[in-house]
Amino acid sequence: MNNNELKKMTYREAIRLGMTEEMRRDDNVIFMGGDIGPRVGAFCLSAEMIDEFGEERILDTPISEAAMVGTAVGAAATGLRPICEIMFMDFVTFAMDALVNQGAKMRYMFGGQTQVPMVLRLPAGSGTGAGAQHSQSLEAWLCHVPGLKVVTPSTPAQAKGLIKAAIRDNNPVCFIEHRLLYKIEDDVPLDEDFMVEIGKTFIERPGKDITIVTYGTLLPKAMEAAVLLAAEGIDVEILNPVTLYPMDMKPVVESVIKTGRVIVAHEASKTGGVGGEIVARIAESEAFDYLNAPIIRLAGLDIPIPYNRKLEAAVVPQTKDFIRAVYCLLDCE
Known part of the structure; x- marks a missing residue:
């Protein structure tokens, strides 16, 4: 196989491929969860894996998250x-x-003599009409816990590369995958050594007028908004912190220094969200002196996610909200 070979696949298939490659590479990698065996999981992500690896490595657990994570x-x-x-x-x-009182703290409390190399895969987010108890984005809770790493890929290639990096990491990694992304397709490297390094922020679209920092399912919405704004001569730069903790702020700071205007966006509720942390870090950096307008936070409303599809869409930022926020920043001149 050519190490530069690419194949178009879905986000779901890319995660499965990354897990499968790592399970073939290392017999110590196991996969556990509710209904992931013959029923292939709630989102069909583990299809055919039990046929290859058997019940000793694909563990179909009881539906008890406390038991699953405690066992992991x-x-x-x-x-x-x-x-x-x-x-x-x-x-x-x-x-x-x-997760928080045991897994995240063991390595520290035992002076590095114990490692906890586990990956917690967390399908998240709204947009499927699943209601308030099945649609949340709780990444800020996890970012607040020292000892956990938190990643959230936005593309199929990032999904494959990050799941492989997470599996090889010697710390607990919370791998957040937005369910609306499962069906998106893009080119994915077939190289079995391809990984996306944990702790990187990527420039998804270069620009010079306004910086947007966003991740997950809001990335494609921001990209769509940027294309529409480009037709009006507005050049938007988009950054994607695929690792939410530990976050790489250097590209963000450099971008804000260049553009002087920034929007920070996420689907999770605004109060206490990751966006507030990003805003605070910008304010504490040298980029603060280059700001030409107040920072705008785009985020979900501080309410439970509604079941009704139209109300659900109204709760979280959409493409039009990005465009409106850009106009607002430009009007601040």
Whole structure:
């Protein structure tokens, strides 16, 4: 196989490919979660994996998130490299003790003598009409916990590269995958050594007039807005912090110094969201002196996600909201 070979595949297929490659490479990698065996998971992500790896490595667990994550922490601490799928990110609430009070702290409390190389896969976000208990974006909770790494790929290539990097990492990695992205298609490297380094922020679209920092399913909305604005002569730069913690702020600071205007956007509720942390870091950096307008935060409303599709869409930022925010920044001149 040519190491530069690309194949068009969905975000879902890219995650599966990354996991499969790592399970073939390392017998210590196991995959566990509810209904991931013959039923191939809630989102059909584990299709055919049990046929290749068997029930000893594809563990169809009881539907108890506390038990799943507690088992994953113990397995990781004793030599395995578990991937644990929580059916909906919302249900990580049941597993916070094992994740936050145990997995995130073991390496520190034992002076590095113990490692916890586990991946917690967390399908997240709204847009599927799943209601308030199955549509949340809780990344800010996880970013607040020292000892956890938090990543959220926005493209199929990023999904493959980050899942492989997460599996090889010797720390707990929370891998957030927005469910609306599962069906998007793009070119993915077939090179089995292809990885996306944890701790990087990417410039998805260069520009000179305004900086947008966003991730997950808001990235394609921001890109769509940028194309529409380009027709009006407005040049938008878009940055994607695929690693939310530890976040690489250097490209963000450099971009804000260049453009003097910035929008920070995410789907999660505005209050206490990751966007507020990004804004604070910009304000604490040398970029602050280059700002020509107040920073705008675009985020979800501080309400539970509605079941009704039209109300659901109204709660989180859309393409038109990016365009409106850009106009607002330009009007501040």
